[in-house]
Amino acid sequence: MLGHNDFFILAGILVHCVFLVSIFDIYFSSPLVHGMTPHQTPLPPPAKRLVLFVADGLRADSLYELNSNSTPRAPYLRSILENNGSWGISHTRVPTESRPGHVALIAGFYEDVSAVAKGWKENPVEFDSVFNESKYTWSWGSPDILPMFAKGATGDHVYTFCYTAESEDFGAQDAAKLDVWVFDHVKSFFNSSRSNQTLFSALNEEKVVLFLHLLGIDTNGHAHRPNSREYKENIKKVDEGVKEIASMIDNFYGNDGKTAFILTSDHGMTDWGTHGAGHPSETLTPLIVWGAGVNYPRKVTSQKFEDNFLKEWKLENLKRLDVNQADVAPLMASLIGVPFPLNSVGTLPLEYLNNSAHFKAESMFTNAVQIVEQFKVTKHMISLCKTLINLALEGLSYYHTYDRLFLGLSIAVSFVGWTTYVILVIIKTHTNLTKAVQTNNKESTVLFYGFAFVGMIIAFFLLIQTCPWTYYVYCLLPIPVWYAVVKELPVIQDLATNLLSLNVVQSVGFIFICTLGIEILVFSFFYRSTLTLGLFVFAGWPVITQLWVQAKTSALIWTFLCVLLAIFPLMPVVGREPNIPLVIFTYLVWDGRDPYIYYVSHCLIPVFSTHDSLKNKQGLPVLNQMISWMTLVSSSVLPLLSPTFLFQRLFSILLSLMSTYLLLSTGYEALFPLVLSGLMFVWINMEQEALQHYGLSLKPKVTLAVFNFTCATDITQFRQLHLDDVRRSFFFVSFCWLYVVMSFSCFSSFDPASVYCFLTVFSPFMMGSLLLLKVVIPFVLVSCAFEAIQVTTQLSSKSLLLLVLVISDIMALHFFFLVKDYGSWLDIGTSISHYVLVMSLTIFMMLMNGLAQLLTTQRLQLSRRTKHHST
Template identity: 35%
Template sequence: MALTATSPSSSSSSSSSSSRNVLLLIGVIFHLIYILSIFDIYFKSPLVHGMTPHRVELSPPADRLFLFVADGLRADKLYQLYEEGGQFVTKAPFLRDIVLHHGTWGVSHTRVPTESRPGHVAIIAGFYEDVSAVTTGPYWMGKWVAFGWTMNPVTFDSVFNQSEHTWSFGSPDILPMFQHGASDPSRVETFMYGAHEEDFSSGKDATALDTFVFDHVDALFRNASHNPNLAARLRRPGVIFFLHLLGLDTNGHIFRPHSREYVENIAYIDKGIREVVNLVEKFYNNDGRTSYVFTADHGMNNRGAHGDGHPDNTRTPLIAWGAGIRKPNNTHPTGHDDFSGDWGLGEVQRNDVKQADIAPLMASLVGLNYPLNSVGELPLVYLENIPLFKAQASFVNAKGILAQYQVKYDSKQRTELFFQPFAPLSNATHSPSILVSRVQSLIDTARYDEAEELCLALIDLSLRGLRYLQTYDWLFLRGIVSAGYVGWMLYSLNHVVGTYVLVGEAAAEGFDYRVWLVLCDLFECFPPLIPQNISPITLYQPNKFHHPFSLQINLLAATTLSTLFTMLYVQEMPPMYYVYCTFPVFFWSEVLKRGGALLVVVKTGLARNWLGSVGLVVGVVAGLELLVELESFSSSTSGFQLFSPRSSLRVLCSRCDVATVYTRAGSLARRCLTDSVGSLLSLHQRVHVTTCREGRGHPTGVGILRIAWVGHGRSICCGDDLGLAGGALILATGGWTLWNSERFFILHRSVKDKTVTNMQEVANARSVITFQLVMVATSVVLVYDTTRSLREKTGLPVVNQIVSWIVLVVSSSIPFIYGLRSNHHFLQRLTVIFLAFAPTMILLSLSYETLFYYFFCASILLWMLIERTLYAVEGPHPNASPRALRPRDARTALIFLFFINVAFFGTGNIASVSGFQLESVYRLTTAFNPFFMGGLIVAKVLVPFLAVSAVLGVLARALDLPPFALFLVVLSVTDVQTLNFFYLVRDDGSWLEIGTSISHFCISEGFLVLSILLFLVSHLLVGRAAVTRVGEGIEASEVEELVDRKGKEEIVEGTLDTREGSRRRKGKATSS
């Protein structure tokens, strides 16, 4: 018995469309909500409140403290000697004299992320800022991020907040967050220059930023000479002066740390500090009650960048001198290693600290309360005081950190149903009260060294306990989220199978008979699953099939949900946790009630070819896992391949047969083989490219590729040359296309139209492409001239900036204006789209990005043509209506997902904008605005995304697939990646690493929304393009013969005899 294939009725089509829309709506809501789950799990702020402040009750050694922070200063650049005139001299003679004769010094080891904001928070507040501080705020999107970046939305305590008064001088990026974070904002006074002064144009002298600081400090003390009120405030005990010196960071970004500008800026800062110290000592009559601390928030690598955990970024200088600071230790100069071996400081002891240790040091010097959220350990080696003072200071340090643990412990114990305390601090010998009493006893008996050691142990246990309590709920929350993702995948797969697999064409291909047998087996083997009054064919419509135990399943779901809600209420969980628990219960109940389609496919696959079916599933999962690895190690998912434009376009313009499949597959394999070069060459690595000629003088792209690997930023060839080379390739290919425009655009017209083409259309296309090539050439010239101007330190020319913006806007708008509603041939349409976004890539290219764009577009074009050819080779497809999905379509879906990943990560790490260099936007702007600059970088990254969306729109139509079929297949399985990225999210490490893990998850999580946008964009760009079937085009020789024999005039007017064309093709096929 066999089932008869029937055409779906209009009502069933409407029902299918409605159910698809419901699925997409549920999917959008689910993914938008679950994207927040990582912030509720991994990035809840560790800060707690309600602690009692602690301070050393003994008299402090200093009344005031000066904190100098040289933004972006590397330790080795300050301490090392420089060769000048045959001698080795220091660029910081004043600070070096302090190191050798007056103070204590060392290396401050910062924790990643090595950025200005977390560095200053660690120095001044004593804790390492968590990511939730950046992802928390009262605003959304741009304003929300901007608020988090410039001012800390998380309330935290700081040394400034505990001071009597703080005068701060410097950057508007740093100073406001400590003023707004103070309990009394008037306590922190700021003197800031305008944000527009932070200009990365090479024509600006960044030392002017430091000049502003020194001048305003000088003005403050000079004004006090005739302002008694100000003089009295300056003489109060417990005041702090903060000098933020940004010039080094700016010069380092522009010129690199090895440059003369960077080194001379060190000398300028040294001179400025000397003058400030002399001014201060004169004002206070050398009373010996002033402490000085000089350090840096982060270092800088040889590329002029920072953010990651490279030692050049994490090792910063620390020099302290003045009241309460120990003099140099010349007796036992320990602490040195190879890093400081050539500094010439071996005669004095080096004392390294952690960056957060500086905050308790400053608090102890001035006699302030330790910052309530500080986790730094007081570096006793820097203090010059009596043993009792140092023991008390260490004890106060330990009690402050223990208080944070105790507050968090009490909160968790009060709300958890089955609370398990932190064992090392919850036993008979190591409870907090016992340890505190023991330390106090040691101090009372003058056993100060033992007390200090026990305080260090207590600090370590408290920090470990804080981490334990911070991650206490991870297991429960991860389980809920994982169940939600697995339930969604089964729920959506059931819909896809029922809507796009078990319909129409599947029945026509003989699938019905096997399905019938399988359904009979289900009736016999699983009677509880399928009621006797339900026909087997009903399972073709899984959304209409109701399980006989639907009521019981609903009751079970309600009971489970009620139990979870009760647990969340008792434990005082946030409201979003209720939503997280709702989705897995809903999905799994629906799968249990309506999983008929999945059962049919599983049974059918096992009955027909169990080994192939298992292999398909394993292959899909393995492919998704491979993509996870490729995204984690993005060195394998992007890059470029070198090939001849002429030979490649010849492939594009030829008719396809079986042999062409292998030819094009080989071309694509060669391109993908070297695609990894692009990511292996990160933006700071340079590639030296030389050109050559091949064959009969046709351009070979960039010819021979010679990769000159760069060590620590010393490049052989400027990366701008790569952008120019990419622009040259685009011009060469576009020029070749323009030169052969008649052949290129006539070649693939369908003979069923009875007219070859209208030459006026060709003329219009030539005009548009010519204009686009002018835009590309203009962008190449702009890049060359602007780069030259910046290198000569004349700044960004205003004319170049204006023209660059005009080119960017005009070129990008062309595909949305020209041909949007015309049925141009798909290759013509794709050519216009690719050329339209080329100037964007060129203007924003810093290294290999333009080359990547060129070869990426070639790869996706070849992939599209291969898929078309394979589809044609499979057999005749007389019915042009959308067909059912087949197992082989999984290949297309996976390759599409691969190219989406390549598009995202090929030009850099879109997962973290901090992984890009700001130089890439210098042709458009040099004024420092991280969000505007970040927007331009994101725009550059989205260009390949738009290209692949256009190709996908053509491919879906070429394969006779329903519009949403491929999207939904990918949508149903891509959460395998999402689950991987969910467990790979990091809450420690550099912001580059943290941001990468977050963005990998968010990109995979937001794929449903992106896929819908992808469909809309592709439909907008290529929805009206003429997509011909393979074999319907005209041979090149026929077109050339036709043009020679009849002339272009006859083509404009006339027709091509379809019978003559058919006869010629049949004759050629017979001779083959």
């Protein structure tokens, strides 16, 4: 049977899981609609076939700029844009990731953020694409990109040829081999068609698409950075490969002039080898179009753009035609005469077309009809078509967000109700502010039926609206939550009476300080430097409270470590180069002598050679990889082998988890747990002094050096909560989120360097899990220290846990209203991360309490062989 406390914890976990999941239904439901009729331009298209080259991770400046000796980096493509085709910049919309970029290029819409739950690899919903509308599409390249367009296609006319996932290795000798693989297989494919009549006939059909996905540049960019020799050499290889493929295809079709070619990229890359955010290096990608139906280069005397790239690229006299990334899909559809993708939001870039005004007008009309099927208007009004497109998109956005208000209001009401209930439980159970009040059974019955009636009305409303089952959960959740609150009405009345006797100024001042502290934590998610200011305030805590008088040494160390910790929020999170020597230095500092940690810590020595091996293109050593995974697995068990005396056990937990943490570190962040754990040990001592300072102790001062976690705590020695305990809870939340705020950006901008000791083959979920573990480790360290503080300050773990839940829920409600489903991936990812991390803290705290008790109190006894001595 579940006890009252167990039921409360279970209910809390379920409620917060609903809060966590709700944002994906409220903010991140798919905006795509289905059931439209496809439309295509009725006039004959200029091209019979189209070849699409997507150089993954290629920046516009990296392709267009000249080498130091003023020679083109990509000679063939440079000659195309100067003599044969049109060129410009494709402006990508963030998230600047591979899947959203390819969806925008080929399907014509910007990937809705519901795909984030699928890791940008699986189709959250089915969608139409140029490939699906083609007669045949053949594609070559990455298994992460190609299958999603075949999966969304109707019938059997989209064919994929992929290399293995293991080939996408960031530690490989030369990632350009991925592009060579594509070029070689395309050549073999066309050669084999000469002896395969069925394939030969299919290739000679109209409305054919050939898609070459070239991942080498992106992989080399991640591994070596975009300014590296490897990245630039890969561009040259792509240029040579495009030249060979274009020439081969022209020869295959007898130079019939019916082939259109497009080269572009899904996204760019920052100078430090990441992408996902909205920096121009990530959002400006090249677009070069040539062949059938495409305009030739146009000379201009002057042209103005916000950037100054034209002079740098020596292209100021050639007309630059910029487009939005989603505009490429209608351009491809128009060139080969297939229906525009049904969910496309792109606008056909007319300046790229070399065709009659009639053809352009018909194409623009088709573009408009594709978005609004019932549109009936004179076909020559191109400008009106553009206006209608914008109005239709606004209408789609309105209906997509139609349910957001009442769903968001339901969750907000539940949030407020749950937080109120937890506060009442704290006051009723763990303070002396109220007396035990008996609940009137008759009133309780009336309340129950009253709330049940309201719930039935809400359920009936949802039923006639044919809402999804999740809507019932979100809208009915406030009923039991507020029922629990209203049941405590006698407690509220008793509390109100008692509060009148308290010092009003002191109470208002305390509430103001608590509110200000929470707002500072919220503000720190947007401006990390705020944490530095907060840590300076923490540093002055012993002085402000006169605690330093009785704990001079501890207070001095506390102040020093707080000031030292305050430096970390000012350090960069992204855009920094790996600093492996600093990681090794940290390892040497942590080289402990704990008998159970000693062996593992020394096994880590060869693992640090991993980064040198990758730098020399020798791949990830198998032995290093095995040691890394063994270390990760064993780090959760080794602390249980050490004695359960307070400092010995905490030190063992620290050393063991640090072994894994250092393997996931590439720079200064390796020093963070060194400073943080030192502060945690001092914090435990300081709280002992504070307990005596405020006269709250129920027994003599605990000697921490001999305190044993396994000693049973007498429940009669538990004390009631004091205002100072709110500060303890606030300190705990602040220390946890100090690192979380500093590190969450690693999820918003993909940089695989941190996980190279474990794997180098691209695997988003595995890499993401390892990065999450890196964030959790300091959180576990602080939780174990907090557990020590609870037991040494004579508090039940539940009382401080409830205070932490209140602080976390108030923060979470802030971020619930700040979640975004628009803007850059950095903006979207940041808003999701804020809410998810705060909600995760709330959920984890109910689980972490048990984990901290397990890590601190349990011990595994290894069997030892008894020695027999002769008498």
